Amino acid sequence: MKVDKDIDLNPIEHNQTVCSECSIRHLTLFQGVKEEDLSWTSEYRSNQFTVAARKEILSELEPSEYMFTLYHGWVAMYKTLNTGKRQILRIALPGDILGFQSDLIAPMTHSAVTLSDVVLCAFPRAKMPELLRRNLCVAKRLSELNSRDMNICQNRLMTIGQQSAIERIAFLCSELYFRVKSIYGSVQDDEMFFPLSQEDIGDATGLTKIHVNRTLKALREQEFLEVTSKHLKIHDIEGLCELGNFAPSIVNVHSLY
């Protein structure tokens, strides 16, 4: 799928979401911030930006002025090999943090591309150390989100290293199904928005897009799921989890203390 390498973030001029009225704050870095602290804490967030689908928002090896909270839409974090091959490391969904790394000013260790139109809340990196020192519950929440992402990353390692093509795709779809469910509370009729192309699925699972195509056909014929244009319909989520050896609990964020 064609990716636009020019980073263009469009600042939202009017009607930016205010943190105190944010409907997904319980998913984000600011989850535990007390109401009375929210006004000064949210000063560390700068603009909200909109970005079109298939635009790069972070580039490996380049520094980035901001890190982001994904407010709306889907984003793929990935790395590119010298051969041009691409590995998708994780799919970010609303509430997720994009571009955090402990050396805040170093070049990015991975890239990020939007899979759909998205809205981002930007945090200037330069201000992060101060925020983390001043508001410990933000620092704590950051650890928790990182820990969840580590867990997901390790499970992905497991699935790519040890499972077959059909199992890997079953795992991926199960993971995304349960993550979407945990964000919105439910998945209407087990049908959901799913902006990954077959090539994206391949880059996430370590398969070629052609083999992904054949494998999706098998999953369709065995009545596990159907992937059509930007759309996933799950027929048998239990069977899918079993096939992919996926445990729904891994998508949960756990509290540090």
Add this chain to the structure above:
Amino acid sequence: MKVDKDIDLNPIEHNQTVCSECSIRHLTLFQGVKEEDLSWTSEYRSNQFTVAARKEILSELEPSEYMFTLYHGWVAMYKTLNTGKRQILRIALPGDILGFQSDLIAPMTHSAVTLSDVVLCAFPRAKMPELLRRNLCVAKRLSELNSRDMNICQNRLMTIGQQSAIERIAFLCSELYFRVKSIYGSVQDDEMFFPLSQEDIGDATGLTKIHVNRTLKALREQEFLEVTSKHLKIHDIEGLCELGNFAPSIVNVHSLY
């Protein structure tokens, strides 16, 4: 390789290493603890334990009373699939933290097995929240170490998802070479202790031990490296890094602020 599933940690009765005299403290969780804080901070560490090679020290799905700092030796962190297949998630080396996860009392998300005789510094989980609240530079260091591990995990995902057998093994050996080098400052004659069996290498790279054997033979014949019993000799580290597309900097720990 046979693994002993019974966890048996042998407490060191005499001559335990005191944190203030620890020769690898600069690598550990206590790196940044000020001298004057070290006495109370180190109270949160309980016993040191010795464990023989090929013993399990953490078990997936079971809670663990302790988390550990690896003081001496090598440990493999891994997950097991319902099919019995095993994926090694990372190789822990001295200074590394074993068994941290943000939900401290939950069952472990992965197992750990010693690859050599090891010495562990144990931290009772129950005391961790208090430690992290009381000593912020420990909390900060924990984030930094976790961030480094995340970086290593993502690179491993990349190598397993996108590279060939010989590239994956080149990557693994490069990674371990540079990590050992960063711990001890140098690797004498490019020869080092290397307790992974061919089966371990396979479980770390998503290959069968038979294919690992053939691939090691190729690496030997192409004069990149030689792996003999518990021993790795590197002939051409630059070529190896290039082959595996390995960037030495990924093993570094970066400061959070």
Add this chain to the structure above:
DNA sequence: CGAGGGATTGAGATTCATCAATCTATGTGG
């Protein structure tokens, strides 16, 4: 309505897994 990008299908090549046998090093008990 035409162009372009993704999806689909087929054929053939390649990599890696599986099965099976042998070899070698190490440690143990007699």
Add this chain to the structure above:
DNA sequence: CCACATAGATTGATGAATCTCAATCCCTCG
């Protein structure tokens, strides 16, 4: 100290999973 047992390493033969190349189809969008 030797014989044996055991586990890991090595090699060969075969087969399956997945990749690569190539062609065509189909949908969307301008």
